[in-house]
Amino acid sequence: MEERNNYNVKIETGDHGYVLEDIPHLTDYIPNLKTYPNPMRFNPAYSVVKQYFIDFDDTVPEKVVVQKNGPRGVHFRRAGPRQSVYFRSDQVRACVVTCGGLCPGLNTVIREIVCALHHMYGVTRVLGIDGGYRGFYSKNTITLTPKFVNDIHKRGGTVLGSSRGGHDKSKIVDSIQDRGINQVYIIGGDGTQKGAAVIYEEIRRRGIKAVVAGIPKTIDNDISVIDRSFGFDTAVEEAQRAINAAHVEAESAENGIGVVKLMGRYSGFIAMYATLASRDVDLCLIPESPFYLDGEGGLLQFVEKRLKENGHMVIVVAEGAGQELVAQSNSSAAKDASGNKLLKDVGLWLSDSIKAHFAKKKDFPITLKYIDPTYMIRAVPSNASDNIYCTLLAQSCVHGAMAGFTGFISGLVHGRHTYIPFSRIVDHHNKVVITDRMWARVLSSTNQPSFLGPKEVLEFQKVEEQRAMELMEGENYQSNITSTSGTRFECTGLLRCLSCG
Numbered sequence: 294m295e296e297r298n299n300y301n302v303k304i305e306t307g308d309h310g311y312v313l314e315d316i317p318h319l320t321d322y323i324p325n326l327k328t329y330p331n332p333m334r335f336n337p338a339y340s341v342v343k344q345y346f347i348d349f350d351d352t353v354p355e356k357v358v359v360q361k362n363g364p365r366g367v368h369f370r371r372a373g374p375r376q377s378v379y380f381r382s383d384q385v386r387a388c389v390v391t392c393g394g395l396c397p398g399l400n401t402v403i404r405e406i407v408c409a410l411h412h413m414y415g416v417t418r419v420l421g422i423d424g425g426y427r428g429f430y431s432k433n434t435i436t437l438t439p440k441f442v443n444d445i446h447k448r449g450g451t452v453l454g455s456s457r458g459g460h461d462k463s464k465i466v467d468s469i470q471d472r473g474i475n476q477v478y479i480i481g482g483d484g485t486q487k488g489a490a491v492i493y494e495e496i497r498r499r500g501i502k503a504v505v506a507g508i509p510k511t512i513d514n515d516i517s518v519i520d521r522s523f524g525f526d527t528a529v530e531e532a533q534r535a536i537n538a539a540h541v542e543a544e545s546a547e548n549g550i551g552v553v554k555l556m557g558r559y560s561g562f563i564a565m566y567a568t569l570a571s572r573d574v575d576l577c578l579i580p581e582s583p584f585y586l587d588g589e590g591g592l593l594q595f596v597e598k599r600l601k602e603n604g605h606m607v608i609v610v611a612e613g614a615g616q617e618l619v620a621q622s623n624s625s626a627a628k629d630a631s632g633n634k635l636l637k638d639v640g641l642w643l644s645d646s647i648k649a650h651f652a653k654k655k656d657f658p659i660t661l662k663y664i665d666p667t668y669m670i671r672a673v674p675s676n677a678s679d680n681i682y683c684t685l686l687a688q689s690c691v692h693g694a695m696a697g698f699t700g701f702i703s704g705l706v707h708g709r710h711t712y713i714p715f716s717r718i719v720d721h722h723n724k725v726v727i728t729d730r731m732w733a734r735v736l737s738s739t740n741q742p743s744f745l746g747p748k749e750v751l752e753f754q755k756v757e758e759q760r761a762m763e764l765m766e767g768e769n770y771q772s773n774i775t776s777t778s779g780t781r782f783e784c785t786g787l788l789r790c791l792s793c794g
């Protein structure tokens with residue numbers, strides 16, 4: 294892990310407990326930079342828009358549910374075009390890179406960065422970095438023009454290619470410097486944005502006039518602070534096809550069971566939302582909610598009961614669920630090139646366990662079909678709603694970069710586009726809070742047991758009580774500040790973590 298300094302932390306406070314978690318700006322380390330009028334002022338498409346430019350003071354609250362006497366809390370800078378920019382259009386040399394796993398919408402984001410730069414700001418020099426971070430120093434670049442990217446949003450994947458591992462700070466920043474790049478757009482998940490933070494810090498240390506702007510990507514929706522990540526909506530929609538297939542197979546057999554594995558390494562959002570959307574699911578398993586197989590109240594007993602009642606059932610399991618159980622039969626600490634733990638196939642393990650259980654019962658034949666659609670879901674192009682979302686994220690990012698902001702990601706917070714400091718999203722995963730209403734809705738829609746014993750219930754209650762106390766004492770905003778400066782509040786997913794919102 295790289296040693297991190299305080300370049301990312303920029304807190305401003307105001308009246309009534311107002312806190313702005315601000316993002317860095319080029320002028321923080323390069324004084325007296327020249328500004329230019331925003332070229333959008335002269336763009337006929339936008340000339341009719343009243344108050345098109347964002348007021349310098351506009352910020353967006355992290356929490357919208359507040360109490361009468363509570364502090365105003367943490368805010369983020371509102372995204373959008375500024376009156377002045379810190380780059381002359383003909384001096385911009387931008388690059389775009391995509392890293393980590395695939396996600397629907399990557400091509401749309403690439404397309405819209407290129408088009409926003411060209412059409413809004415008159416920037417013509419945009420390079421694509423081939424194959425993720427290592428492409429900065431080991432591959433040739435791709436010239437990105439509006440013509441080149443015209444149709445790419447209709448395709449899945451990323452036209453730039455992607456990879457895990459290969460983040461070499463010095464080589465990457467050398468390459469940025471050698472090529473004269475002054476705007477770096479980095480599309481990727483938590484790992485990628487950790488890498489982006491390191492690149493930003495090195496650029497700043499070298500005193501280079503280059504901005505680093507991130508667009509958060511992850512199909513798992515596990516990036517904290519933001520409302521949702523792009524591609525998530527598409528993934529939930531696509532997952533319906535697999536769940537439908539599992540349901541058809543299960544319904545057509547005697548004691549038919551359909552098992553569907555969906556992505557979600559640390560967070561079960563896809564499984565949870567796909568279950569809620571489908572209404573055909575009898576059991577949803579996610580990493581945040583522990584379960585057990587055998588004995589009274591266990592999963593196998595529930596499967597047997599549901600089969601006796603309905604004659605068939607559908608199980609949706611997130612890939613990160615029950616990993617500690619799978620590891621008991623097959624443990625290994627293997628990691629991928631980025632250092633992410635490689636998961637065991639919980640779907641296969643669960644299917645085998647169910648089959649083995651019923652094989653022992655002579656009078657209870659079952660038919661089980663296991664469907665793993667994970668890579669098929671990840672490879673589709675983004676749907677209409679994600680396409681629009683990707684467009685706005687990309688445009689926000691370009692506005693921020695042109696305005697000289699750096700070390701930020703663009704993200705949606707309560708429906709408003711904002712700029713969020715890297716520090717706020719990289720050390721922390723967004724998780725399903727199983728003591729929240731959404732998970733209760735899943736339990737009530739599937740009518741599945743929660744698998745929580747009295748000990749766990751007590752533990753959850755204690756955590757919830759502590760949280761209520763903290764909120765009463767108005768410590769929530771204090772905790773957020775603490776977490777920004779490095780002392781992280783560890784989110785277990787059991788409680789609504791203050792940083793998760």
Ligand SMILES: Nc1ncnc2c1ncn2[C@@H]1O[C@H](COP(=O)(O)OP(=O)(O)O)[C@@H](O)[C@H]1O
Pocket residue numbers: 294295392393394425426427456457458459460481482483484485486487488489491510511630631633
């Ligand atoms: N702590 C880190 N510091 C620097 N680079 C990192 C770090 N973690 C991951 N990366 C780099 O980010 C890229 C993508 O990370 P990965 O975890 O595979 O995907 P994602 O960004 O989707 O989470 C990889 O090239 C990896 O080397």
Ligand SMILES: O=P(O)(O)OC[C@H]1O[C@](O)(COP(=O)(O)O)[C@@H](O)[C@@H]1O
Pocket residue numbers: 393394395482483484510511512513556557558612629633671
């Ligand atoms: O097999 P791969 O490509 O390494 O990807 C598997 C992982 O990628 C994901 O789809 C997304 O992970 P990232 O956001 O880290 O890219 C996970 O759900 C999954 O565990």
Ligand SMILES: [Mg+2]
Pocket residue numbers: 393482483484511
């Ligand atoms: Mg990741």
